[in-house]
Amino acid sequence: MEYFKGKTAIVTGAARGIGFATAAALAQRGASVVMTDILEERLKRSETELRAKGLNAVSVLCDVSDYSSCENALSFTLDNFAKLDILINNAGISIVAPFEECSADTCAKLMNVNFMGSVNMTLACLDEIKKTKGNIIFVSSVSGIRAIPTGSIYSSSKAAIRSLAESIRLELKKYGIHVGVITPGFTTSDPEKTVMKGDGSPRPIDRAPHDTPDGVASKILNLAEQRKRELVLTPMGKLTYILERISPELLDFILERKDLRN
Numbered sequence: 001m002e003y004f005k006g007k008t009a010i011v012t013g014a015a016r017g018i019g020f021a022t023a024a025a026l027a028q029r030g031a032s033v034v035m036t037d038i039l040e041e042r043l044k045r046s047e048t049e050l051r052a053k054g055l056n057a058v059s060v061l062c063d064v065s066d067y068s069s070c071e072n073a074l075s076f077t078l079d080n081f082a083k084l085d086i087l088i089n090n091a092g093i094s095i096v097a098p099f100e101e102c103s104a105d106t107c108a109k110l111m112n113v114n115f116m117g118s119v120n121m122t123l124a125c126l127d128e129i130k131k132t133k134g135n136i137i138f139v140s141s142v143s144g145i146r147a148i149p150t151g152s153i154y155s156s157s158k159a160a161i162r163s164l165a166e167s168i169r170l171e172l173k174k175y176g177i178h179v180g181v182i183t184p185g186f187t188t189s190d191p192e193k194t195v196m197k198g199d200g201s202p203r204p205i206d207r208a209p210h211d212t213p214d215g216v217a218s219k220i221l222n223l224a225e226q227r228k229r230e231l232v233l234t235p236m237g238k239l240t241y242i243l244e245r246i247s248p249e250l251l252d253f254i255l256e257r258k259d260l261r262n
Contacts, residue, residue, distance in 0.1 A: 002030075003029075003224075004026055004029040004030050004031040004086075004221070004224075005030030007030075007086055007134075008033075008077065008082075008084050008085050009026050009032070009034070010033075010036060010073060010087050010121070011023040011034070011036070011090060012036050012089055012117065013036070013064075014037055014043070014059070015035070015037035015039040015042040016039070017193065017213050018090055018139060019037070019091070020035070020046050020213065021212075022213075022216075022217040023035045023050065023057060024050055024055070024057075025217040025221055031085075031086070032057075033050075034058055034059070034060060034073065035058070035059040036062035036064070037059070037062065038062070038063050058076075058080055060072070060073050060076040064091045064113060064116075064120055064121050065113050065120070067123070073121070078128070085129070086134055086135045086137070086224060087134070087135070087136045087137065089117070089121055089136070089138045091113060091114075091118075091121075092114045092139070092157075093109070093110055093114065093196065094110070094195040094196065095151075095154055096195045096203065097197050099152045099153070101197070101198035102152070103199055106153075106196060114154070115157045115161060118138055119164065122136055126172075130175045130177065133177060135179075135180065135224045135227070136177060136178070136179045136180070137179075137181070137182060137220055137223060137224055138161045138179075138182070139161075139182050139216075140158045140159075140165075140181050140183045141154070141158040141184065142185045142236065142240050143158055144157075144160075145159075145162075145237075145244055146243075147159070148255060149256075162181055162230075165179050165180070165181045180227070180228055180229060180231075182220050182233070183232040183233060184219075184234070185234040186211075211233055216233065219233055
């Protein structure tokens with residue numbers, strides 16, 4: 001993939017999982033990568049791992065829910081690489097709980113990271129991406145196409161991300177900017193990762209994956225290089241996408257009978 005050689009990318013939520021895999025894939029293909037996350041120790045370990053392989057990756061702490069922190073990440077990027085070509089909005093958290101068990105504070109926390117985090121980083125980086133006619137990629141979810149029980153707030157945040165992308169794709173086309181959305185199913189991550197209960201306390205993940213971080217990362221690079229509109233991943237995701245359009249009632253019937261607690 002010659003497309004990425006000489007380009008500079010920011011990947012949010014890059015300490016582990018899809019973000020780390022995407023940062024590694026970009027760097028392996030010749031990009032200079034800035035990895036951001038709030039997990040300081042894990043982020044530094046991930047940076048060290050990529051640099052030990054001779055890859056051009058650096059890291060900076062960034063809380064995407066704080067606009068000034070996003071501005072700082074951009075300044076760090078420009079200080080190191082002088083430009084920005086690609087933004088991967090990947091950072092996110094999850095609540096798995098019935099809606100009635102969710103506190104307002106926990107819901108606000110999730111929306112501030114998942115949705116406002118993408119808004120903040122995109123606004124902070126937009127002027128620089130205009131200069132390079134670059135890529136803005138949003139990591140959504142199959143549950144952003146069709147919300148699932150016990151995932152009301154997470155699903156809402158991912159649906160909001162898709163709507164944001166659809167709108168700004170048309171607004172930014174005149175600048176030569178590509179806006180794409182990747183829509184993965186549930187993806188394996190490391191065993192340290194947890195989701196939140198409705199009260200904000202952590203709970204482990206106990207669920208069979210639909211994909212791997214490396215698998216999603218390869219599709220993100222494909223989306224950027226070919227400047228595609230959206231990629232819906234996994235057979236389950238594609239089936240959900242189709243059923244939501246041709247028979248949402250049938251999808252209701254299936255979801256009502258499925259154990260989705262995890």
